[in-house]
Amino acid sequence: MGRSPCCDKVGLKKGPWTPEEDQKLLAYIEEHGHGSWRALPAKAGLQRCGKSCRLRWTNYLRPDIKRGKFTLQEEQTIIQLHALLGNRWSAIATHLPKRTDNEIKNYWNTHLKKRLVKMGIDPVTHKPKNDTLLSNDGQSKNAANLSHMAQWESARLEAEARLVRQSKLRSNSFQNSSFASQEFTTTSPSSPLNKPVVGPPRCLDVLKAWNGVWTKPMNEITATGLDLEESPTSTLGYFDQNAPHISTQGINGGNSTVLFEFVGNSSGSSEGGIMNNEESEEDWKGFGNSSTGQLLEYKDGINENSVSFTSGLQDLTMPMDNTWTAESLRSNAEQISPGNFVETFTDLLLSSNSGDGGLSENGTESDNGEGGGGGNASENCEDNKNYWNSIFNLVNNSSPSDSAMF
DNA sequence: AAGACTATCAACCGCGACCTA
DNA sequence: ATAGGTCGCGGTTGATAGTCT
Numbered sequence: 001m002g003r004s005p006c007c008d009k010v011g012l013k014k015g016p017w018t019p020e021e022d023q024k025l026l027a028y029i030e031e032h033g034h035g036s037w038r039a040l041p042a043k044a045g046l047q048r049c050g051k052s053c054r055l056r057w058t059n060y061l062r063p064d065i066k067r068g069k070f071t072l073q074e075e076q077t078i079i080q081l082h083a084l085l086g087n088r089w090s091a092i093a094t095h096l097p098k099r100t101d102n103e104i105k106n107y108w109n110t111h112l113k114k115r116l117v118k119m120g121i122d123p124v125t126h127k128p129k130n131d132t133l134l135s136n137d138g139q140s141k142n143a144a145n146l147s148h149m150a151q152w153e154s155a156r157l158e159a160e161a162r163l164v165r166q167s168k169l170r171s172n173s174f175q176n177s178s179f180a181s182q183e184f185t186t187t188s189p190s191s192p193l194n195k196p197v198v199g200p201p202r203c204l205d206v207l208k209a210w211n212g213v214w215t216k217p218m219n220e221i222t223a224t225g226l227d228l229e230e231s232p233t234s235t236l237g238y239f240d241q242n243a244p245h246i247s248t249q250g251i252n253g254g255n256s257t258v259l260f261e262f263v264g265n266s267s268g269s270s271e272g273g274i275m276n277n278e279e280s281e282e283d284w285k286g287f288g289n290s291s292t293g294q295l296l297e298y299k300d301g302i303n304e305n306s307v308s309f310t311s312g313l314q315d316l317t318m319p320m321d322n323t324w325t326a327e328s329l330r331s332n333a334e335q336i337s338p339g340n341f342v343e344t345f346t347d348l349l350l351s352s353n354s355g356d357g358g359l360s361e362n363g364t365e366s367d368n369g370e371g372g373g374g375g376n377a378s379e380n381c382e383d384n385k386n387y388w389n390s391i392f393n394l395v396n397n398s399s400p401s402d403s404a405m406f
Numbered sequence: 407a408a409g410a411c412t413a414t415c416a417a418c419c420g421c422g423a424c425c426t427a
Numbered sequence: 428a429t430a431g432g433t434c435g436c437g438g439t440t441g442a443t444a445g446t447c448t
Contacts, residue, residue: 016416016442038433054434055417090436105437106415 013047017056021046025053026061059102066098070107078104079112083126 013021028034028044034057037050046053059065070078074096081092089101089108096104113123121128 014418036433051419051434052417058435059416087437101436102416110414 011047012041012049012052014052017060021048022056022061025056029057029061055102059100064098065100070099070111074099075112078108079116079126082108082112082123086124 017025024044024046025040028040032043034040034054037054040046040050040053041048044053048056077096078092081095085091087105089105093099093101093104116123116126
């Protein structure tokens with residue numbers, strides 16, 4: 001069937017919105033909710049098409065939008081999610097509170113993609129340009145798993161979208177009541193007023209692990225607070241950022257989800273490791289000579305039996321069997337001196353960020369070798385390997401890996 | 407100072423999915 | 428089953444600001 005025009009284009013205004021138009025749209029939605037976007041412009045007295053109104057509201061006027069540069073944490077989340085989901089900006093935005101898909105898309109295209117390219121990583125596949133590393137390391141299996149994971153998460157996201165839609169329908173009668181009473185706790189940028197998603201955001205299990213990285217001091221890892229009572233394959237459980245925890249589940253006995261959270265008294269971080277923009281940029285530029293961060297290199301990747309890291313001072317090998325429990329994590333965590341896991345993980349992920357940061361082409365600003373990554377080809381290869389390994393690590397440790405798919 | 411170039415991001419376009427009759 | 432209508436998503440464009448030469 002053919003696509004019908006969203007509106008009569010004759011006489012409709014296009015281009016940048018004026019403050020007056022914004023005011024009209026805002027006032028109308030505050031009073032009536034948006035209802036049908038198609039009908040809204042006429043009712044609100046706007047010479048715009050409904051689509052334009054929806055976009056303006058969704059990407060700019062909505063009160064629950066956070067503006068300004070992205071924090072380091074947000075950057076990390078975007079990269080991780082993009083590795084899993086690809087250009088599914090709306091899905092990615094679901095996990096970035098108060099950010100719109102459009103904003104994330106723009107940020108990816110103008111910043112993050114370039115950084116990955118400079119790292120020698122294909123921003124589309126997130127694979128090193130020379131991905132023989134993977135096969136050489138016997139990690140093609142992991143790559144396949146990741147691919148499956150992405151597919152699986154995609155299916156889940158779609159199912160979630162349906163649920164949200166259904167929820168929306170059920171609550172439609174709710175819509176036109178008081179605007180002021182609307183909850184703006186939704187984290188979905190695609191969930192404006194007509195999507196009363198209340199409560200913490202639904203979150204990928206992967207992101208639980210990932211978010212956790214930023215929310216809890218290493219030494220606060222505990223074996224308590226296991227909150228994955230819900231099925232690991234269910235996304236109906238909410239991730240509570242205020243309830244960081246470490247979770248283990250029936251490892252090898254069916255479910256092998258292991259979520260652990262370290263973290264973050266990052267230098268320059270404020271609450272929960274969230275940094276302001278300048279600080280974020282500083283981190284991008286400065287890791288490698290971080291005085292507070294301690295290098296923790298994901299050294300050996302994942303193999304059959306263990307996962308190994310190298311801290312600045314010592315090696316740490318975590319068993320990949322059912323002995324990798326909360327307790328073991330905690331005790332192993334204690335092996336790592338109280339450095340900042342956030343930074344080290346960031347280093348791990350982005351340690352080849354020489355081009356964009358403070359490391360000059362010739363490496364003159366690289367005053368140390370460990371985290372700078374601005375070195376030779378072999379170092380870059382190692383960094384790329386680490387980058388991808390970090391993703392594998394997250395996926396493998398937090399995936400609902402025990403679904404039949406895996 | 408001025409023109410060229412680059413980066414950023416708001417906004418638009420077109421497609422596909424979904425819903426309803 | 429099908430057609431029409433609506434909405435949301437992802438790709439792209441274009442205006443503007445900033446930087447470089």
